[in-house]
Amino acid sequence: MSQNIFTLPAYLKALAVLLLIIVLIFILIVGQSILVPLFLAGLIAGLLTPLSNWLERRKISRIWSTSICLFASIVVLIAFLSFVIIQIASFSKDVGNAGEKLNGYLVQIDGFLVDNFHLETGIGKGIDQEYLIDLLQSNSSSLAEFVFGTLGSLSSVLLLPVFIFFFVLYRDHLTNFIVSLYPSHEEKKVKSEIKNLRRVVQQYIVGMLKVMAILAVLNSIALLGLGIKHAVFFAVFAAVLNIIPYLGPFLGAILPTIFAFLTKDSLFYPIGVVVCFQIIQLIESNFLTPKIVGSNVNLNAFVTFVGLLVGASIWGVMGMILIIPTLAVLRKIFELSESTRPFAVLLGEEKTENPIPSEKPD
Numbered sequence: 001m002s003q004n005i006f007t008l009p010a011y012l013k014a015l016a017v018l019l020l021i022i023v024l025i026f027i028l029i030v031g032q033s034i035l036v037p038l039f040l041a042g043l044i045a046g047l048l049t050p051l052s053n054w055l056e057r058r059k060i061s062r063i064w065s066t067s068i069c070l071f072a073s074i075v076v077l078i079a080f081l082s083f084v085i086i087q088i089a090s091f092s093k094d095v096g097n098a099g100e101k102l103n104g105y106l107v108q109i110d111g112f113l114v115d116n117f118h119l120e121t122g123i124g125k126g127i128d129q130e131y132l133i134d135l136l137q138s139n140s141s142s143l144a145e146f147v148f149g150t151l152g153s154l155s156s157v158l159l160l161p162v163f164i165f166f167f168v169l170y171r172d173h174l175t176n177f178i179v180s181l182y183p184s185h186e187e188k189k190v191k192s193e194i195k196n197l198r199r200v201v202q203q204y205i206v207g208m209l210k211v212m213a214i215l216a217v218l219n220s221i222a223l224l225g226l227g228i229k230h231a232v233f234f235a236v237f238a239a240v241l242n243i244i245p246y247l248g249p250f251l252g253a254i255l256p257t258i259f260a261f262l263t264k265d266s267l268f269y270p271i272g273v274v275v276c277f278q279i280i281q282l283i284e285s286n287f288l289t290p291k292i293v294g295s296n297v298n299l300n301a302f303v304t305f306v307g308l309l310v311g312a313s314i315w316g317v318m319g320m321i322l323i324i325p326t327l328a329v330l331r332k333i334f335e336l337s338e339s340t341r342p343f344a345v346l347l348g349e350e351k352t353e354n355p356i357p358s359e360k361p362d
Contacts (some may be wrong), residue, residue, distance in 0.1 A: 028314050034159065036315055039322050041163030044073060045171070046201040052168050066168045070161055087233035197332050204325055207292045208243055214288055215239040215280065222276035226269055228260050238277070242284065244320050245304050249284075253277040299327055300349050 028035060048069040055065035113119045167174070179190045219235030228234065238252025253274060261270040299307075307327050311319030327347060334344035 037160040045167035047205050210292050212239040218280045226272050249281045
């Protein structure tokens with residue numbers, strides 16, 4: 001006896017997908033304080049898993065290996081934040097000279113506008129240097145507020161190490177849970193696909209860390225060669241921002257360029273910063289990232305750009321950082337099933353096929 005299969009009309013399917021997207025975005029916005037550290041903890045846990053496995057192979061228990069991994073990650077994060085805070089705090093020593101020079105430029109611009117266009121803007125009065133000094137001297141608390149704002153709240157910062165600990169500790173349990181969701185599939189195949197997904201995330205994060213380390217060295221050499229103060233901080237800052245595709249390299253070059261313009265007596269230095277960063281960016285985009293990161297992400301430029309806009313609008317800076325590996329994982333998941341494979345094609349790069357040469361006419 002044949003059964004009638006009920007199928008929805010195309011417009012109802014489109015409406016259902018649209019409603020699902022709206023509900024998903026609403027959940028992401030409302031649950032930011034929990035979902036941001038949850039997503040970030042998943043990426044960090046995937047990075048720490050090889051270290052935990054290595055420790056366990058040396059007869060260290062799972063809970064102790066997880067604790068060691070978590071402690072090591074916290075130490076690295078605290079060391080990095082301490083470096084950033086110390087470097088930013090040292091800027092207050094250069095605010096006086098930079099403020100005076102900026103006021104001189106503002107006076108010249110105001111005089112030019114008045115003489116040529118009879119336009120009074122009032123910028124010739126300059127800026128309040130004491131306000132700038134107070135602003136930079138209080139940057140330690142401002143940086144902490146920025147970190148908390150990026151992650152969502154103080155509770156999110158506290159939840160992050162907890163989530164990392166449990167993700168690493170119960171990684172096998174989570175794998176078995178996912179396997180149980182696909183009873184019709186072979187267990188070994190499902191576990192193999194999970195390992196592949198984990199490997200994609202690990203290779204992407206490790207590759208990006210290698211690229212950032214190389215960029216930090218190259219940026220430091222360029223800025224130190226130009227004699228720019230706080231060269232190491234600017235170099236590390238630009239290298240970290242490189243994790244944000246397209247926008248990161250541009251944002252990373254702005255700060256040292258402005259600083260060189262305000263602290264140096266010649267335009268050679270800010271122009272030199274721009275030229276050096278452009279050359280380094282060409283090296284990164286054409287050699288470093290393709291060779292080190294490779295095709296682990298393999299997202300097309302349009303999806304990456306739209307993803308950055310959506311991530312920034314939902315979760316801000318952290319959304320721009322998390323969206324790329326998340327889309328890469330989704331692409332791998334979509335490839336597992338025939339019904340979702342078209343979405344994987346949509347997210348991935350277009351495959352270039354050699355066209356069939358046409359026959360020459362006789």
